[in-house]
Amino acid sequence: MIRAKFVLAAVAAWVAAPAWAQAPNLDHSDYTRADVEAGQRLYSVQCQICHGANGDNIQGIDLKFGKFRRVSNDEDIVRTLTTGIPGVGMPAFSFQPPQLTAIVAFIRAGFDPTSAAVRVGNMERGRALFDGKAQCATCHRVNGRGPLTAPDLSDIGSLRTLGTLQRTMLEPPASLQPIHRPVRIVTRSGETLRGRRLNEDTSTVQLIDDHEQLRSFVKADLKQYAIETVATMPSYKDRLSADETADLVAYLISLKGL
Ligand code: HEC
Ligand code: HEC
Structure with missing residues (x-):
């Protein structure tokens, strides 16, 4: 009987959730600083008492560092706040959509209002x-x-x-991570190739060439060895x-x- 009630509550929340999802933020900065700051205020009043100032009071969960036991994306967090987790002490809240956005933003910004909050989807x-x-x-x-x-x-x-x-x-x-910078090589025999370094030391370099072949060269044998700064990604x-x-x-x- 209790179980059936929980399922009903979960379905209701699931139906309610798209209101939030229907208004996607098309700005790539995702959450705004104002969201994060509003989230911080809500968190200190509503959540801190159980989750702690650093978000790591409950074993296995570290809200600040995005370590969770059950949720993975932002919609999951919204759903968890709306339905609570019956039987384990996580209460259900009746927040408005902007408040839900604010709390998720604060969590995704790593509890730091000066840091950008990245939205985590599905x-x-x-x-x-x-x-x-x-x-x-x-x-x-x-x-x-x-x-x-x-x-x-x-x-x-x-x-x-x-x-x-x-x-x-x-x-x-x-x-671009320095090791990922593409290199351009011209060998003594005149072969020119581009590739991605796997390893490099002062005298040799190992790379994967454009044909996915692993190649190893002694630098002193090369006519030209250039590290490019233009990303290919x-x-x-x-x-x-x-x-x-x-x-x-x-x-x-x-x-x-x-
Ligand atoms: C009365 C104590 C209490 C309050 C208040 C509370 N929580 Fe929780 N919360 C819990 C407990 C306990 C769990 C762990 C449930 C479990 O997994 O066993 C939990 C779980 C969660 C989870 C799921 C984590 C996971 O691993 O999947 C999130 C997210 C969360 N809480 C966020 C919040 C936020 C945000 C607030 C404030 C709006 C809040 N909680 C308020 C006790 C609380
Ligand atoms: C045309 C080939 C190409 C495509 C397509 C491509 N990437 Fe890349 N990606 C690269 C290369 C090459 C690098 C190494 C850095 C560089 O040269 O820009 C890279 C780097 C990365 C890195 C950084 C790795 C690190 O160690 O930090 C990530 C993450 C990544 N790509 C994800 C993606 C995702 C996600 C997509 C699709 C949306 C994608 N890439 C599409 C070629 C590609």
Whole structure:
């Protein structure tokens, strides 16, 4: 009987949730600073008593660092706040949509009003975009599938922050990791090739060339060795909507190795 009630409550919240989802923020800055600040005020009054000033009072959950037990995307957080989690002590709140947005913004900004809050969308939709329409998989490898011409992203979710992942898609050159800079090589025999470095020391360099072949060179044997600064990762700023970007961010942070 109690269980049935909970299911009903969950369905009601699910129906209510799209009101928030229907008004997507098309600005890539996602949440505004005003959202984050409003969220901070709500958090200190409504949540801090249980979750603590740093968001890590409850075992297994660290709101500030985005560590959760059940939720993964922003819609999940909204749903959790609206329905509560029956039986475990997380109460249901009756917040208005702008208040829900504000609290999620504060959590996604890592509790820091001076930091940008990145929206985290739906992981499954992000995966579909990655493999399909956005064509990320034509360059990147994930969990053993895909080409080697661009960096392997299998554990990118444990290496980069939300902000860095989002920036990489919207303005790639700004976040180009030095090791990822493409190199251009001309060998003594006159062969010219471009590639991506896997390793480099003072005298040798190992790279994956445009044909996905692993090549190793002694630098002293090369006629030319240039490190380019232009990113080959295309910018998706005008190609993805804010919702699609949020979905891809959700997929990328879920990649934490096998
Ligand atoms: C009365 C104590 C209490 C208050 C107040 C409270 N929470 Fe919780 N919350 C909990 C408990 C306990 C859990 C853990 C449930 C579990 O997973 O066992 C939880 C879980 C959550 C989760 C899910 C985390 C996950 O791992 O999936 C989120 C998100 C959350 N709370 C956010 C908030 C926010 C934001 C507020 C303020 C609006 C808030 N809570 C207020 C006790 C509270
Ligand atoms: C044309 C090939 C190509 C496509 C398509 C492409 N990328 Fe990239 N990506 C690269 C290359 C090459 C790099 C390495 C940096 C550079 O050269 O710009 C990179 C870097 C990255 C990084 C940073 C890796 C790190 O270690 O920080 C991420 C994350 C990333 N890409 C995600 C994506 C996503 C998501 C998509 C689809 C929306 C995508 N890429 C589409 C080629 C591509």
